[in-house]
Amino acid sequence: MVNVQKTVKDYIAGKVVVHALRGVDLTINGGEFMSIAGPSGSGKTTLLNLIGCLDIPTSGEIFIDNEPISNKSKTARALLRRKKIGFVFQSFNLIPVLTAFENVAFSLSLLSLPQKEIYDRTMNILDEVGLGGLEKRFPKEMSGGQQQRVAIARALVKQPALILADEPTANLDSNTGKEILKLMEKLNKSHKSTFVFSTHDAMVMDFAHRLVMLHDGRIVNGKKSS
Amino acid sequence: MGFILSLSIKNLMRYKRRTFITAIAIAVGIGAFIFMDGMLLGIELESERNLVKFETGSARIMNKTYWDDHDYLIPKYNIPDRNTVMKAVTEAGIPATPRITVWGKVRKLIPTNYEESNDYYPATVTGIDQKTEGDVFLLNESVIINSKTEKENGRYFNAVEEVSLTGSVALVGKDLAKNLKVSVGDEIQVLETKTADGQNTTLNATIVGLLNTPDPIINKQMVFLPLAYIEQALLMKGAATDIVLLYPEYTDINDQVAKTKNAIAGVPGSEKLVTKSFLDIASTYLSISRGKRGGSAFLLIVVFLIAVIGVSNTMLIAVFERRREIAMMRALGMREGSILVSFILEASGIGFIGGIGGLIIGILGNLYMVNIGMDFREMMDEMGDIGYRSLGIFKSAWNFQTMITAFICGLIFTGIMALLPAIMALRKDITKNLNPK
Ligand SMILES: Nc1ncnc2c1ncn2[C@@H]1O[C@H](COP(=O)(O)OP(=O)(O)OP(=O)(O)O)[C@@H](O)[C@H]1O
Ligand SMILES: [Mg+2]
Numbered sequence: 001m002v003n004v005q006k007t008v009k010d011y012i013a014g015k016v017v018v019h020a021l022r023g024v025d026l027t028i029n030g031g032e033f034m035s036i037a038g039p040s041g042s043g044k045t046t047l048l049n050l051i052g053c054l055d056i057p058t059s060g061e062i063f064i065d066n067e068p069i070s071n072k073s074k075t076a077r078a079l080l081r082r083k084k085i086g087f088v089f090q091s092f093n094l095i096p097v098l099t100a101f102e103n104v105a106f107s108l109s110l111l112s113l114p115q116k117e118i119y120d121r122t123m124n125i126l127d128e129v130g131l132g133g134l135e136k137r138f139p140k141e142m143s144g145g146q147q148q149r150v151a152i153a154r155a156l157v158k159q160p161a162l163i164l165a166d167e168p169t170a171n172l173d174s175n176t177g178k179e180i181l182k183l184m185e186k187l188n189k190s191h192k193s194t195f196v197f198s199t200h201d202a203m204v205m206d207f208a209h210r211l212v213m214l215h216d217g218r219i220v221n222g223k224k225s226s
Numbered sequence: 227m228g229f230i231l232s233l234s235i236k237n238l239m240r241y242k243r244r245t246f247i248t249a250i251a252i253a254v255g256i257g258a259f260i261f262m263d264g265m266l267l268g269i270e271l272e273s274e275r276n277l278v279k280f281e282t283g284s285a286r287i288m289n290k291t292y293w294d295d296h297d298y299l300i301p302k303y304n305i306p307d308r309n310t311v312m313k314a315v316t317e318a319g320i321p322a323t324p325r326i327t328v329w330g331k332v333r334k335l336i337p338t339n340y341e342e343s344n345d346y347y348p349a350t351v352t353g354i355d356q357k358t359e360g361d362v363f364l365l366n367e368s369v370i371i372n373s374k375t376e377k378e379n380g381r382y383f384n385a386v387e388e389v390s391l392t393g394s395v396a397l398v399g400k401d402l403a404k405n406l407k408v409s410v411g412d413e414i415q416v417l418e419t420k421t422a423d424g425q426n427t428t429l430n431a432t433i434v435g436l437l438n439t440p441d442p443i444i445n446k447q448m449v450f451l452p453l454a455y456i457e458q459a460l461l462m463k464g465a466a467t468d469i470v471l472l473y474p475e476y477t478d479i480n481d482q483v484a485k486t487k488n489a490i491a492g493v494p495g496s497e498k499l500v501t502k503s504f505l506d507i508a509s510t511y512l513s514i515s516r517g518k519r520g521g522s523a524f525l526l527i528v529v530f531l532i533a534v535i536g537v538s539n540t541m542l543i544a545v546f547e548r549r550r551e552i553a554m555m556r557a558l559g560m561r562e563g564s565i566l567v568s569f570i571l572e573a574s575g576i577g578f579i580g581g582i583g584g585l586i587i588g589i590l591g592n593l594y595m596v597n598i599g600m601d602f603r604e605m606m607d608e609m610g611d612i613g614y615r616s617l618g619i620f621k622s623a624w625n626f627q628t629m630i631t632a633f634i635c636g637l638i639f640t641g642i643m644a645l646l647p648a649i650m651a652l653r654k655d656i657t658k659n660l661n662p663k
Contacts, residue, residue, distance in 0.1 A: 049657045052557070054557055054656045055655065055657050075561075078559045078560075078561070081558065082560075087557050087558065089661065091661065093550060093554040095554075096551075097233070097240050098233070106555075109229045110558065166661070
């Protein structure tokens, strides 16, 4: 469902050109639960941002459901993200003035669904991520793990084909991190959404069904574990 | 949209103190604006009332040439038969009074030594008809009758005053009297007054009263004589330079002028007459006084804009603090327009709170100023003529239109102030602000 072809991404920082990705080829299939791993600065965030249509490659092409993204307008990419892609961030990025319920419903409200459907789907997904009864809590009234569950619910509630999570456990202690990964794994099975998460933590990599190692902007090995 | 609105309100409440302080700045700006405008409007309306009640009347019927050259007040161009015109307008139900108004140079008359007094003051000399004067003007209420400083108590003209070839009685504006160093009982002389046939003549009169009106022009440059005396002295028996009319308040002045023209259409010689409302008669004065309100309003808008810049600063901080949140919402596919709207609503929300506060401040201030007012008489005395027909007890008038305008402008201006920072945030790459480094 995602096809990354010969993708290069350069950043220009002042007078220096930073080669963040130096030609990446990668195919991600529907329903996968995979991790992009590598040391800091290896290009994980850059790659996820490109797959997430938040940015476009310097050269090469990325196809989402066989559609190239680099010639799409800003608005078209926003629309594609709204419909097909869910994001989970390292620092949760919840809206502090909204409750757990409202944060999740926010992502559905962008799809202009009927109120009733928004309510039902939001309550269901909150149950599913283990936050039943906490829907009225504000982010600051929840633990890091709970906040990340809200973020996962927010990403998943619109039933996107692809969920991208950039270091989703980096701000959590290892036990909470494990629980989040287990939750993602469970949801990957039940919802059949594709999960791609990045990490530099060996424990986290172990959870992935498939591991892609990045080093200095290149894929150094692609290994599949079971 | 409902969602965006509720998000904006929640974000507004997020920084209560900052919102509150910014709103107070706007409230003070809008409140001051309403207050000042109410006061200026009050002075303007009072001035216009005084102008009509003491100086011009609502309208005047004049000889066309007298009007065309009204800077010179030439008695030759008069209404020869004032009674027919008076009859025509009073029959139409319009209160009216005839006057003869001319220029002259006034001095104090010291019978023993004429040469001693060389202090001349230019004055407008007006003959008034005691019988009808009170139907139009309020002069009779303005005579200083209980003065401790005057030698004698003043009085208004009696129904009939003695008129002889050597003189009559006069009412003099109190400030003019002060300049002339005259008081009740003193004699004055008016020189270089023109008669109907263009000759110079001299008028003599004994002061019977000093006038203290709310109209500084009357107090400073007017001498009133009985019409019976001036018509005889200026060889204008039965004539008048003006028939002064009083229209009911709150009626359309143009309708009233048209009604007047109709009423006098049948009078012989009416083709030589013009009817001019006080808007025409005092046009220079009115445009200046109305311009003052406009000018001060402009200054106040500047004050108000400074308050609005406070909002701009607040929004700049808000957008900067929430740049990660904005990036997240964009990543999730929220429309940039919707994000912009949410910030505009948020800023307008500050404008709304400030506007309500401003209305409260303005209304409370107006309430005081409309009912009690402030006494600026001493200040006005020192400043001299500042171009208002008011002695300086200023009362405000209700200016609801200004209130609504100020409130709506507050909403719009504050809303606009969110645009720039929000657009700047939206022009940044999403990826830059998504993850804190
Ligand atoms: N906006 C940018 N401008 C300039 N250089 C950038 C930008 N974003 C990333 N880089 C550089 O590109 C390279 C790859 O960065 P990237 O953030 O993708 O790495 P990463 O693997 O996610 O690292 P980490 O584990 O620290 O998150 C780094 O050298 C980084 O400094
Ligand atoms: Mg990264």
